[in-house]
Structure formats: structure tokens, C-alpha cells
Amino acid sequence: MAGTxxxxxxxxxxxxxxxxxxxxxxxEHRVEVSPGMTVLDGLWKVKELHAPSxxxxxxxxxxxxxxxxxxxxxxxxxxxxxxxxxxxxxVVTVAALPNFGTVKxxxxxxxxxxxxxxxxxxxxxxxxxxxxxxxxxxYRQTPGELERYLQFxxxxxxxxxxxxxxxxxxxxxxxxxMPLGQAxxxxxxxxxxxxxxxxxxLSGGGxxxxxxxxxxxxxxxxxxxxxxxxxxxxxxxxxxDLLRLRRRRPPAPVADEPHGTxxxxxxxxxxxxxxxxx
Amino acid sequence: xxxxxxxxxxxxxxxxxxxxxxxxxxxxxxxxxxGLGLVAYFVMHIFVTSARALGPESWEQAMDVxxxxxxxxxxxxxxxxxxxxAVNGIRLALIELGFAVGRPIEPVYPYATSVGRQRRLARAAxxxxxxxxxxxxxxxxxxx
Ligand code: SF4
Ligand code: SF4
Ligand code: FES
Numbered sequence: 001m002a003g004t005x006x007x008x009x010x011x012x013x014x015x016x017x018x019x020x021x022x023x024x025x026x027x028e029h030r031v032e033v034s035p036g037m038t039v040l041d042g043l044w045k046v047k048e049l050h051a052p053s054x055x056x057x058x059x060x061x062x063x064x065x066x067x068x069x070x071x072x073x074x075x076x077x078x079x080x081x082x083x084x085x086x087x088x089x090x091v092v093t094v095a096a097l098p099n100f101g102t103v104k105x106x107x108x109x110x111x112x113x114x115x116x117x118x119x120x121x122x123x124x125x126x127x128x129x130x131x132x133x134x135x136x137x138x139y140r141q142t143p144g145e146l147e148r149y150l151q152f153x154x155x156x157x158x159x160x161x162x163x164x165x166x167x168x169x170x171x172x173x174x175x176x177x178m179p180l181g182q183a184x185x186x187x188x189x190x191x192x193x194x195x196x197x198x199x200x201x202l203s204g205g206g207x208x209x210x211x212x213x214x215x216x217x218x219x220x221x222x223x224x225x226x227x228x229x230x231x232x233x234x235x236x237x238x239x240x241d242l243l244r245l246r247r248r249r250p251p252a253p254v255a256d257e258p259h260g261t262x263x264x265x266x267x268x269x270x271x272x273x274x275x276x277x278x
Numbered sequence: 279x280x281x282x283x284x285x286x287x288x289x290x291x292x293x294x295x296x297x298x299x300x301x302x303x304x305x306x307x308x309x310x311x312x313g314l315g316l317v318a319y320f321v322m323h324i325f326v327t328s329a330r331a332l333g334p335e336s337w338e339q340a341m342d343v344x345x346x347x348x349x350x351x352x353x354x355x356x357x358x359x360x361x362x363x364a365v366n367g368i369r370l371a372l373i374e375l376g377f378a379v380g381r382p383i384e385p386v387y388p389y390a391t392s393v394g395r396q397r398r399l400a401r402a403a404x405x406x407x408x409x410x411x412x413x414x415x416x417x418x419x420x421x422x
Pocket of ligand 1: 154217221224227
């Protein structure tokens with residue numbers, strides 16, 4: 001049989017250098033693909049052989065850090081989690097995630113997303129700061145209570161959902177699926193008491209009611225977080241709260257002191273981080 | 279130049295740019311377009327019927343303008359838009375109250391999403407809207 005040689009594909013890349021380029025330009029490079037090669041591996045090859053100044057963001061190479069979200073063949077995906085073979089065809093088109101500014105080439109400016117995320121207080125809000133700063137025991141939580149938010153806690157903040165959402169595409173005031181999904185993650189945590197504060201933060205507009213369940217965020221999420229579900233559950237909680245039907249429960253207290261069998265393994269609490277006072 | 283001030287936002291293209299992922303994006307787009315269409319019709323309707331306040335001649339004139347076959351088709355499109363918007367709106371309201379999207383689950387690959395879970399509801403809503411639109415078509419064009 002005539003040798004077909006190794007398979008080659010064309011990487012079609014959107015290049016953009018702020019301050020130098022007025023508009024983005026497209027560049028093509030052919031590289032050899034090997035079995036199991038990911039789009040991220042392909043980018044490294046392009047950088048090594050053809051375009052040393054090509055910029056993108058990546059770190060873990062295993063779908064954990066959330067750095068490498070890109071628009072790959074028209075769909076927001078993680079470059080490290082997408083094999084060239086699964087895309088089919090001979091051209092792999094890669095651009096920075098849309099609906100964000102571009103820092104350079106394939107690097108989106110996720111700053112605005114993280115600002116909104118921070119505004120929605122993605123951490124446990126409670127009124128026992130002493131216990132939070134210096135925990136004596138764990139907060140009590142049943143497996144059932146854990147399941148109410150566990151799915152949403154798998155979010156790696158890659159921004160793929162924001163790039164896919166048609167509301168984010170036209171509405172600069174919409175908070176977007178990632179920050180809202182994470183607000184709901186904490187709202188539905190039995191250890192949290194911040195529902196009202198987050199509701200007030202969202203009441204200025206830009207909140208969940210701008211979402212009309214196009215569902216694209218959940219379709220593209222590489223971690224199965226389903227932010228569209230989180231947002232609909234947030235809306236339900238808001239309606240139930242408005243009707244004064246929401247069960248008011250204080251955040252879960254610390255677990256009871258164990259009795260009977262003494263705890264083994266931890267003789268003393270770990271040393272505190274050194275402070276300025278020493 | 280792209281910057282935070284002028285980001286790489288997809289704009290209205292983002293409303294139609296999907297589709298390889300799920301047809302709910304098209305329902306989303308259609309819901310917006312039919313909503314805008316209904317608002318435009320509403321404004322026109324108020325404008326036309328307000329001719330009555332100017333006396334019977336103005337009213338007759340206005341009725342002459344809107345009685346052509348083109349307007350009959352236009353009115354039918356408004357009715358079809360209403361059928362879709364109303365039924366899809368009920369689907370959205372149910373979903374926004376947490377129905378049909380399911381509870382949080384352990385994400386195990388291949389991931390099941392709330393979008394897939396409500397798909398039967400979406401199909402049913404489309405069918406009901408189609409039946410209402412067809413029935414309206416009969417009423418507009420055949421039985422009228
Ligand atoms: S919800 Fe999914 S797509 Fe969105 S940021 Fe989190 S992991 Fe990424
Ligand atoms: S479900 Fe809501 S947040 Fe998700 S893509 Fe659609 S409009 Fe955006
Ligand atoms: S490099 Fe970390 S998620 Fe892709």
C-alpha cells in the first residue's frame with residue numbers, strides 16, 4: 001500500500017496583539033498529528049515550529065485549572081481536554097473566547113467575569129467570624145445537604161459558558177452563567193447564610209432574570225456543572241422567598257463534640273499562619 | 279482595537295451562532311423576535327384603532343388600508359407569533375420555577391444537563407404552539 005505518511009492538519013489561529021494590530025488576523029500552520037494529541041499539544045507544536053510569539057493561557061493540561069478555554073471550531077472548549085481527532089476534518093480553527101476582551105492572541109481577558117464573581121461573594125457568609133478564622137470543629141452537613149450544591153462546586157472558572165451564552169453576547173450588564181452559578185452554589189450550601197446579601201447585590205439588574213434558558217452554558221461546560229440549572233434554581237428560590245415561603249434556617253452550626261471514642265490523629269490543631277505580630 | 283472597552287462580544291450573531299449544541303438557543307432567539315414582533319404589532323394596533331377617535335371617515339380609511347391580503351397574512355403571522363410566544367413563555371415560566379430541570383446531580387461523563395432533561399417539555403410546547411397556529415390558519419384562511 002502506498003505510504004500515506006503521518007496525518008497533518010492545519011491550525012487556523014486568530015492572532016491579535018493589542019497596541020500593534022488594529023484588527024485580528026488569521027494565520028495558518030500545518031502540523032503533524034499523533035494519536036491522542038490534544039489541541040493544546042498542537043498549539044505547542046505550532047509555537048515550537050512556526051510561531052514562537054503565539055500566546056495562550058494553560059497550566060495543568062488535565063482539565064483542572066480552567067486556563068485553556070478557547071473557541072475551537074466554533075465551540076467554547078478546553079484546549080487540553082479536546083483531542084484533534086475528535087474534531088474531525090483537516091482544519092482546527094482556534095480563537096480567543098468571545099464575549100471577553102482579548103489580552104493577546106488566544107488569551108481572553110477574564111477580568112470582568114472575576115469581578116462579578118467576587119461581587120457575588122463566592123464564599124461562606126456567616127455571623128461567626130471567630131469560628132471561621134479559628135475553627136474549633138467542622139460545620140455539620142449531611143450527605144443530602146452536600147448534594148444540593150456539589151455539582152455546582154465542580155466549576156473551574158474557565159469562562160466557556162460565558163462565551164456560549166447568547167445573553168452575555170448582547171447584554172453587557174448580565175452577570176453571566178459562571179458568577180450566577182457560583183452564587184447559587186453558596187446559596188444552596190447549608191453552612192451559608194448569605195442568600196439575602198447576594199440577592200441584594202443582584203437586585204440592581206444583571207441578575208438571573210436576564211437568563212432565558214438558551215441552555216448553551218450547560219451544553220458547553222466541560223465539567224458538567226450545568227450553570228443553566230443553577231440559575232433556574234436561583235430564580236425559584238427568589239420567587240419562593242418573595243412569597244415568604246422560604247424556610248429560614250440559620251447556617252449549620254459546628255458539629256457536636258465527639259463523645260465516646262476520642263478523636264485520633266490530630267492531637268493539637270495545626271499551627272496558625274504567622275502574622276505580622278509574630 | 280479590542281480592549282475591555284470594546285470587547286470581542288458576539289452581539290446579535292451570538293443569538294443565532296449556536297445550534298450545534300442544542301435547539302433551545304433557537305427557541306430563545308425566536309422568543310425574542312416574536313416578542314419584539316408582538317410589541318411592534320401592539321403599537322401599530324393602537325395607532326390604527328385610534329383613527330376611530332378622529333371620526334368615522336378616518337376609521338373607514340384606516341380599515342381600507344389594513345384590509346388587503348398582505349395584512350391578512352401579516353395578522354396571521356402575528357397570531358402564529360403569539361401562539362409560539364405564549365406557549366414557550368409557559369415552558370420558560372415552569373422552568374424558572376425549577377420544574378423540569380431536575381435536581382443537582384453528580385456530574386459523571388457523559389454529562390446529563392438540565393437542557394436535555396427539559397427537552398420533552400420543549401418538544402411538547404412546540405407541538406402545542408404548532409397545533410394552535412394551524413388551527414388559527416384554518417380559521418383565518420379557510421373558515422373565514
Ligand atoms: S460553569 Fe462550566 S463552563 Fe462555566 S466557568 Fe464553570 S466550568 Fe467553565
Ligand atoms: S441558560 Fe441562561 S446563562 Fe445559560 S446560556 Fe442560556 S441565557 Fe445564558
Ligand atoms: S490547561 Fe488546565 S484546564 Fe486546560
